[in-house]
Amino acid sequence: MTPTSSHTNSTEIEDTYEILFSYVVQDILEGYRNLLEGDLPEIIQWCVEKEYIQQALTFYAERIPIYFWEQGIFCPNQREEEIYHVFWTACQNKDKKLDISQNTAREYKSYNEKYCWMIKFLNISTSESKESIFCKEYFSQINFDSYFREIKIKVSDYPLSHIANRKQLNKAKRMAGKLLGYIDAGRAKSKCRKELDAIMMDYQLLKEQRNLTNHAGRNDNTEYWSYQDICTMLLQSAERLIAVTNDEGRKY
Secondary structure (H helix, E strand, C coil): CCHHHHHHHHHHHHHHHHHHHHHHHHHHHHHCHHHHHCCHHHHHHHHHHCCCHHHHHHHHHHHHHHHHHHHCCCEECHHHHHHHHHHHHHHHCCCCCCCCCHHHHHHHHCCCHHHHHHHCHHHHHHCHHHHCHHHHHHCCCCCHHHCCCCCCCCHHHCCCCCCCCHHHHHHHHHHHHHHHHHHHCCCEECCCHHHHHHHHHHHHHHHHHHHHHHCCCCCCHHHCCCHHHHHHHHHHHHHHHHHHHHCCCCCC
8 A cells, every 4th residue: 555545544534533523513512402502491401301300409409599580580679689789799898897797708709699699688687687787777677577478379289289298398388488578578579470489389399309319318208209200390390480581571
């Protein structure tokens, strides 16, 4: 075989590999399209489809509060957002004028700003911290005793009540009602108030399952759902979010 012939064969082989690899890349990109281009609900659906259930639960628990804010599903009203910005900035700058402890400032610096509002900041007004300089200055006109309400949803009416046990449903109802109370109190708003009860129930129930899987072996086995039930809940919760997000005609 001449050197020229050998070089030609080598080039043809390399071209063949490149063609084959290009097809593989196309297949990979097509399979990951929802992950690369989708919003959070689509990413959760993709994770379930690929059987990445722990990842789907983590995305849901850690990213949904941020998604709620960005999509107007559950977010602060204008005054609340302004107040929260003052608090968040004070935490980032370790401002002692508002009597914010170093531990609190450190904790808020470790998480996403929008996540912290729903999961951490809202509780300030009903915790021991309400005696702080910050809360006295910004929340002095709020009647804390009438802050919360029971959400107006019967546990038996919840669309996925057959998956969770009675204890889990009642706890989720209590926690969801606590968050929805901030809408009544004028601190939060939602563009999908009609559907929000069920959406918040979804979040509380799935967050608990995520916490249980993170502490496997420490809990009563009756609290764990089956693999199929977790998949069902994740998919139906994602579909519920997609439905309210895609309805562009909704207003606060």
